Amino acid sequence: MANENLKKAKKAKNDEFYTQWVDIEKEIMAYIDYNPDVFRDKTILLPCDDPEWSNFTKFFAQNFEAFGLKKLISTSYAYESKNVNMPYKVSLFEEKAPHFDPNINKIRGKIFTLDHDSNQNGVIDIDDLEWQYLEGDGDFRSDEVKQLRDEADIIITNPPFSLFREFVNWIYEVEKTFLIIGNINCITYKEIFNLIKNDFAWLGTGMGRAISGFIVPENYELYGTEAKIDSCGNRIVATNSCLWLTNLDHGRRHKPLKLMTMAENIKHSKHKEVKGQKYKKYDNYDAIDVPYTDSIPRDHEGVMGVPITFLDKYNPKQFEILYLGNLNGFPPNKQYINPISHIKGKMKSNNMINAVLTIRGKDKKGNYYTADNIEYPVYAPYARILIKKRGNL
Numbered sequence: 001m002a003n004e005n006l007k008k009a010k011k012a013k014n015d016e017f018y019t020q021w022v023d024i025e026k027e028i029m030a031y032i033d034y035n036p037d038v039f040r041d042k043t044i045l046l047p048c049d050d051p052e053w054s055n056f057t058k059f060f061a062q063n064f065e066a067f068g069l070k071k072l073i074s075t076s077y078a079y080e081s082k083n084v085n086m087p088y089k090v091s092l093f094e095e096k097a098p099h100f101d102p103n104i105n106k107i108r109g110k111i112f113t114l115d116h117d118s119n120q121n122g123v124i125d126i127d128d129l130e131w132q133y134l135e136g137d138g139d140f141r142s143d144e145v146k147q148l149r150d151e152a153d154i155i156i157t158n159p160p161f162s163l164f165r166e167f168v169n170w171i172y173e174v175e176k177t178f179l180i181i182g183n184i185n186c187i188t189y190k191e192i193f194n195l196i197k198n199d200f201a202w203l204g205t206g207m208g209r210a211i212s213g214f215i216v217p218e219n220y221e222l223y224g225t226e227a228k229i230d231s232c233g234n235r236i237v238a239t240n241s242c243l244w245l246t247n248l249d250h251g252r253r254h255k256p257l258k259l260m261t262m263a264e265n266i267k268h269s270k271h272k273e274v275k276g277q278k279y280k281k282y283d284n285y286d287a288i289d290v291p292y293t294d295s296i297p298r299d300h301e302g303v304m305g306v307p308i309t310f311l312d313k314y315n316p317k318q319f320e321i322l323y324l325g326n327l328n329g330f331p332p333n334k335q336y337i338n339p340i341s342h343i344k345g346k347m348k349s350n351n352m353i354n355a356v357l358t359i360r361g362k363d364k365k366g367n368y369y370t371a372d373n374i375e376y377p378v379y380a381p382y383a384r385i386l387i388k389k390r391g392n393l
């Protein structure tokens with residue numbers, strides 16, 4: 001249900017899911033642990049971040065000295081451009097500023113900068129943030145925010161879900177270092193997959209349940225029991241469907257995944273699809289299907305199809321990524337002629353099976369496909385990535 005809500009958020013352009021401090025801290029500290037100077041003398045841009053809401057701004061402002069930052073820039077998107085149905089509250093932050101203008105406040109974005117001890121109290125922190133109105137609404141695609149992008153060394157944020165691909169392209173136009181949050185499914189976008197395959201980007205250290213949830217606005221409609229209220233009264237939705245995407249190095253991606261042999265997996269696996277079973281071969285590609293990352297065998301020399309969540313454990317020295325398990329990715333060795341889906345007992349002409357890896361047999365729910373050129377049923381497993389081990393694991 002929570003994943004459904006993220007889908008709805010994407011569709012409705014309801015992009016107001018805010019990241020929790022605890023998740024930002026956990027992720028950022030993984031990079032600091034790997035390289036304590038990772039942010040030293042760097043200009044960080046947070047391009048979708050109003051400090052009134054964004055814990056990214058608060059977190060980096062509070063750690064400005066500890067991380068040795070050169071400059072922090074945070075830009076916010078104008079209320080009227082957000083196209084959301086939620087009341088606008090003027091923060092104290094804004095109201096107490098001499099240049100606050102109620103006439104332009106809702107239609108222009110803001111830029112917040114931090115690079116010196118503006119209140120001269122001896123420390124550089126959140127109280128030293130200075131702000132101005134931008135010329136436009138703060139859209140990351142605008143020329144003025146692009147200029148800030150070009151000035152920055154590192155771009156960090158949780159961007160709007162509905163503009164995720166565009167946001168990644170915007171970063172790659174100028175090949176910046178970045179750390180952003182996205183939906184797990186972004187791995188299956190061709191552009192993002194190719195970045196990961198070619199080692200230009202990789203997953204951060206937190207994925208799925210490792211990101212504890214997002215703060216949603218007061219008027220955000222909650223469904224069932226998925227939301228909890230935290231000690232500050234924030235409404236938190238746990239989604240289990242997000243990841244960090246980055247090109248900043250961290251320690252986990254250098255750790256090899258511990259593997260057992262095929263026989264050991266079959267004997268000891270906790271998964272009933274693996275224990276006591278044989279690894280299945282695909283019907284339309286020369287590779288075995290591995291339904292769980294922890295069941296990847298050490299002694300298989302050929303290609304393996306693994307769940308997309310494998311990328312959370314991916315070490316580029318241990319494995320080579322070959323293709324996505326769909327037609328934009330792998331080259332199938334067979335085309336099904338006149339395929340028919342048999343889903344919930346209903347037969348329908350359906351070419352979907354020609355777009356994905358297939359396995360002989362029926363899926364767990366008894367659904368399957370037939371075609372003129374096969375005498376057996378086939379089904380498609382969940383989204384897969386085709387990989388191969390490199391050298392000795």
Ligand SMILES: C[S@@+](CC[C@H](N)C(=O)[O-])C[C@H]1O[C@@H](n2cnc3c(N)ncnc32)[C@H](O)[C@@H]1O
Nearest residue numbers: 015017018019048054077082139140158159160
């Ligand atoms: C998923 S929220 C995350 C906010 C904040 N970065 C955080 O992590 O808490 C995305 C934010 O981007 C803003 N936004 C939407 N479209 C935008 C655009 N074109 N340019 C800049 N910001 C945008 C939304 O209003 C929203 O506040």
